[in-house]
Amino acid sequence: MKTDSLKGRYLRQLAKDYPNRYAIYTEIINLEAILNLPKGTEHFISDVHGEYCAFRHILNNVSGVIRDKVEFTFHHLPEIERRRLCTLIYYPEEMLNRMHNDGSYPDEEKLQKLIMALIQFAVFLSSKYTRPKVQRAIPKEYGFIINELMHSKADEDNNRASYHRNILKSVIKLGNADSFIISVCTMLKHLAIDRLHVLGDLFDRGAHPDKVMDLLVGYHNLDLQWGNHDLLWMGAACGSEVCAATAIRNNVRYGNLEMLENGYGISLRDLAMFAHKYYSDDPQTSAMEKAISIITLKLQGEIIMRNPEFNMRSRMLLLDIDYEHRQVKLQGRVYPVSFGSMPTIDPKDPYRLTQEERHVVDSLKAGFINSKRLQEHAEFLCREGSMYLCCNGNLLFHGCIPLNDDGTFARILCNGEYLYGRRYLDYCDQRVRMAFQSRKTADVDFMWYLWCGPKSPLSGRVIKTFERVMVADKSAWHEPRDPYYLHYYNEDVCNMILRDFNLDPYKGHIINGHTPIKVKDGESPIRANGRLLVIDGGFCRAYQKTTGIAGYTLIYNSHNLRLKAHKPFTSIEDVLENNADILSDTILVETFPQRRMVADMDDGETMKQKIEDLRDLLEAYQKGIIQEQNLTKD
Numbered sequence: 001m002k003t004d005s006l007k008g009r010y011l012r013q014l015a016k017d018y019p020n021r022y023a024i025y026t027e028i029i030n031l032e033a034i035l036n037l038p039k040g041t042e043h044f045i046s047d048v049h050g051e052y053c054a055f056r057h058i059l060n061n062v063s064g065v066i067r068d069k070v071e072f073t074f075h076h077l078p079e080i081e082r083r084r085l086c087t088l089i090y091y092p093e094e095m096l097n098r099m100h101n102d103g104s105y106p107d108e109e110k111l112q113k114l115i116m117a118l119i120q121f122a123v124f125l126s127s128k129y130t131r132p133k134v135q136r137a138i139p140k141e142y143g144f145i146i147n148e149l150m151h152s153k154a155d156e157d158n159n160r161a162s163y164h165r166n167i168l169k170s171v172i173k174l175g176n177a178d179s180f181i182i183s184v185c186t187m188l189k190h191l192a193i194d195r196l197h198v199l200g201d202l203f204d205r206g207a208h209p210d211k212v213m214d215l216l217v218g219y220h221n222l223d224l225q226w227g228n229h230d231l232l233w234m235g236a237a238c239g240s241e242v243c244a245a246t247a248i249r250n251n252v253r254y255g256n257l258e259m260l261e262n263g264y265g266i267s268l269r270d271l272a273m274f275a276h277k278y279y280s281d282d283p284q285t286s287a288m289e290k291a292i293s294i295i296t297l298k299l300q301g302e303i304i305m306r307n308p309e310f311n312m313r314s315r316m317l318l319l320d321i322d323y324e325h326r327q328v329k330l331q332g333r334v335y336p337v338s339f340g341s342m343p344t345i346d347p348k349d350p351y352r353l354t355q356e357e358r359h360v361v362d363s364l365k366a367g368f369i370n371s372k373r374l375q376e377h378a379e380f381l382c383r384e385g386s387m388y389l390c391c392n393g394n395l396l397f398h399g400c401i402p403l404n405d406d407g408t409f410a411r412i413l414c415n416g417e418y419l420y421g422r423r424y425l426d427y428c429d430q431r432v433r434m435a436f437q438s439r440k441t442a443d444v445d446f447m448w449y450l451w452c453g454p455k456s457p458l459s460g461r462v463i464k465t466f467e468r469v470m471v472a473d474k475s476a477w478h479e480p481r482d483p484y485y486l487h488y489y490n491e492d493v494c495n496m497i498l499r500d501f502n503l504d505p506y507k508g509h510i511i512n513g514h515t516p517i518k519v520k521d522g523e524s525p526i527r528a529n530g531r532l533l534v535i536d537g538g539f540c541r542a543y544q545k546t547t548g549i550a551g552y553t554l555i556y557n558s559h560n561l562r563l564k565a566h567k568p569f570t571s572i573e574d575v576l577e578n579n580a581d582i583l584s585d586t587i588l589v590e591t592f593p594q595r596r597m598v599a600d601m602d603d604g605e606t607m608k609q610k611i612e613d614l615r616d617l618l619e620a621y622q623k624g625i626i627q628e629q630n631l632t633k634d
Contacts, residue, residue, distance in 0.1 A: 011617050012626060019629035024618045030130075031607045035599040038128045038558035039392075040194020041065060045553045046398070046513030047199075047227070047536040050206025050256070054551075054569035056215060057582055060090035062192045063553040063564040064584050069192070073124050074117070083579035085117065091576060092185040096178045098576055111177055112168045118184045119149045125191035126150070128558070137190040137220070139183040145171065146184065190220050197391070199513035199535065200227025200398030200458070204250045209233075210263035213377040224385035227398040227514065228451045228458035231432070235447030236368040237378035238435050241361050242299035242448050244368045246465075249292045264374045266367035270360050277356075278343050293469045294344055295361060300465070301351035307445050309413070310453055317466040318350035330467065330476055338472035382436045387429040387457065388422075388501070392556070392601045393508040395501050397425070400460035400484035400514070407487040409500070412455050421500040425457055460484060460514065485515065494531040509533055509561070509589075511554065525552050525563055530589060533563065554589075558596045563587040 018024050043062055048055045061067055067086050074082055088095045099105040106114060126134045138146050145167055152164050171180050196219060203209040216222060226234075232250075235243030248271070251260055260266045268288070275291035297318055304312045321328045323345075326337045344354050353361065368374060388397040401421055402410040409420035414427050428450060435443035450456045452463040460482040467476040487493040488510070495505035510532040517525045517534055525534045535552040553564045564584045574580045598604045620626040 007616070008620075008625075011613070011620055014613060014617050015620075015626055015629075018614065018617060021618055021621055021628065024614050024621075028611055028614055031611050034130055035597065035604055035607055037130070037598050039596045039598055039601050040128065041192065041558075042195050042197060042392070042556040043193045043553065044197045044199065044396070044511055044535055044556070045551075047201040047516075047551070048206070048209075048212055049201055049204055049229070050209035050212060050259070051569075052206065052208035052211040052215075053572055054582070055212050057090065057569055057572070057575070058551075058553060058566070059196075059215060059219075060189060061086070061581060062189070063555055063566075064582075064586075065555060066090070066189070066192050067581060069125065070121065073121055080579070083581070086581065087575055087579045088114075088181070089118075089121075089185045089188050091572065092182040093178075094572065094576055096181065108169070108172055111172055112165070115168055115171075115177070115181065115184070116149070118181065118188065119146070122146070122184065122188055122191065123150050125188060129191070129194075134191070137187050139187060142180055142183050145180070146187070194221065196222040197389070197396055197511075198222060198224045199396055199511065200225050201229045201513065201536075202227070203229045203233045204247070205254050207254075207256050208259055208263065210259055210373065210377070213380070217377070217380050222384065223389055223391070223396075224381060225389055225396050225398050225513075226381065226385045226387060226432070226450075226458060228456065230381055230385070231447050231450045231458060233374070234378045234381055234432070235435070235444060235451065237371075237374055238439055238444045238447065239365060239369055240444045240448055241365050242296065242303050243444075243451065244364050245292060245296040245299050245361065246448075246451065247368075248364055249289065249296050252286065252289045252292055264367075264371045266371055266374075267363065270363040274356055274360050279341075281341065290340070291344075291360075293465075294342065295353070295357050297466060297469065298351050298353050298357070299361070303445050303448055305351075307442075307449070310449055312453065315462075315466065316351070317470075318345065321347075321350070321470070323347040328470065330471070333476075335471045335473055335476055337470050339470050379436070382433065387425040387432075390501055390503060393503060394511055394556075395498060395503055395508060396511045397457070398513045399456070399458040400482050400488075400512075401425070401497050401500075402455045402457060402460075403483045403487055403493070405483050407483065407490060407493045409496075410455060410482075421497065422502075428457060455482075458514075488512070488532050489527050491528040491531050494528040498531075505531070511535060517552065519565065525565075526587070526589065533589065535563070558592075560588060560592060561590040563589055 018027060041062070043065075045055075045058060045063075066089055070082050070086050070089070074085065077085075096105075126137075129137075134150075135143075135147075148167060149164055152161075171177055198216065202212050202216075206212075216224070224230075229250075232243050232247050236247050248260070248266075248268070251257070252268075257268060261268060271288055271292060275287035279287040279290040301316050301318060304310060304316055317328065317330070320330075321337060323342075327334050328337055329335075344357060346352060388395065390396075402412065402424070404410050411418040411420045412424055414424070419427050428446075431443055431446045432450070434440070435447055450458050452459050452465075454462060461479045464477055464479050471477075494510055497510060498505040498508050509530070510528075512532060512534045513536045515534055516536050517523050526532075527534065533554060535554050551566050553566065555562050555564060564586060566582050566584045569582050570580060599608070617626070621628050
């Protein structure tokens with residue numbers, strides 16, 4: 001072994017952390033033990049669309065995982081007690097306040113039993129983790145107490161039991177019981193899920209994407225795959241005028257003005273005053289929605305003209321309106337324009353912003369740029385997010401992999417080079433990060449393209465803003481989708497995609513969001529003989545009449561892979577009052593013939609490689625190639 005080789009230099013660096021053979025022995029034993037633990041539970045969720053209360057509940061109950069484990073652990077208890085225990089774990093602070101107020105708060109003896117039940121549940125949940133990993137989940141403020149209670153053992157004279165009873169008595173007498181219970185419940189939810197995967201579209205439609213983001217920023221272990229709605233807000237945070245206008249339009253349509261103004265501090269005053277001046281004569285549509293719709297269409301024209309490589313010139317449809325006869329020709333058919341008066345559009349130059357519109361745009365742009373909370377959320381999305389993720393044999397992304405009509409990869413011209421599949425998504429990922437670093441116009445413009453472009457892997461369809469604004473006939477609203485959505489039923493196509501991402505097509509799955517599943521019409525989230533799973537399904541309330549459910553989530557544990565189809569969430573008040581829960585149907589996707597262990601996962605491969613490196617270092621010590629340090633002398 002040459003010490004000047006790359007391998008030799010790496011081993012010398014490794015020797016700083018493992019200075020002698022005993023340190024290596026300890027680490028190898030530790031890693032080999034971890035490899036034989038069951039894999040942690042992965043939780044997949046997509047298309048939250050600002051539905052904060054439902055999302056919070058799904059995180060709290062881990063798509064029913066906590067309820068299932070409570071029923072297993074406490075099967076001897078009556079159902080009503082198990083349900084109350086679940087509610088306490090989901091919402092400890094709210095539940096304890098309610099118990100104080102309605103007189104149901106337990107006495108000291110029952111309080112001790114309740115705390116010990118929570119500790120017993122913690123011991124059960126922690127059984128698949130290493131001790132250091134459990135330690136990271138234990139709240140620091142009660143670390144000593146929780147450790148003592150979790151590792152209690154019976155002894156001959158029952159001294160330990162007396163010791164633990166006195167610990168609990170002290171917690172209660174000092175008035176810390178509520179704080180302690182809240183900390184333990186937080187730890188339980190931490191232990192119940194090893195990793196959270198969020199497959200995009202956190203923003204728009206629902207009332208509180210800001211609160212959704214706050215939950216994710218504080219989550220213990222997660223990854224994010226961007227959706228087109230996320231890129232829209234990220235683009236607005238980077239200073240894109242058209243992204244800002246489109247985000248405002250989306251939320252004005254859904255009545256989310258409180259979130260814009262109070263949540264993110266984005267003032268709509270200038271827009272409201274402008275809208276009242278020019279568009280207040282139409283009772284059918286709000287003046288603000290009409291005003292921001294026209295501004296959005298004009299800004300779309302500007303960005304399309306500025307970026308001919310987007311190939312979106314056909315979407316500049318304000319040029320095609322016959323303003324005299326109030327009609328527009330779309331794909332060979334003439335439609336009446338239903339928008340009403342358009343006082344700020346010059347038929348001779350319809351894409352020119354008026355001076356007052358420019359003032360509104362500048363005001364909105366400044367609102368997005370100067371919102372500290374939004375900037376923090378956007379930076380978090382950029383830092384933790386990506387276009388796709390390969391994880392434990394599965395491929396995760398929000399929208400699509402652009403394909404041709406024949407099911408082959410579509411090749412997209414990017415800076416003079418044709419890219420497809422993984423390389424195209426890598427290019428898109430790089431452009432997003434460049435936009436955040438440089439805020440250059442070309443890169444920020446590309447974020448808008450990812451929102452709605454014809455070959456955007458996040459959109460996957462032609463978004464017909466113009467038709468929805470200008471034409472009442474809904475037949476004009478149909479949005480053609482990328483051929484991916486036709487071919488993702490084909491197992492061979494899915495295998496082709498998995499291979500392009502260096503994944504095993506016979507073991508891995510494509511996990512997809514973006515497209516609501518119309519369960520009420522018999523549509524299934526399982527495609528291509530189980531090779532592809534779609535986990536959107538109507539989280540957004542606005543879609544639930546169409547889908548018939550309130551969203552899919554996915555659970556991947558050591559025993560199986562299963563989809564959860566959720567019924568609509570009622571309210572947190574209903575949960576607290578009636579111990580209600582989101583009802584879910586389980587769809588078993590795959591059961592593993594042998595339990596999957598850490599050794600079978602990505603982390604396991606990393607550990608195996610480290611073990612090999614440590615063995616090489618041990619050999620270098622034994623042959624005297626590298627000198628051992630800190631050896632104990634006899």
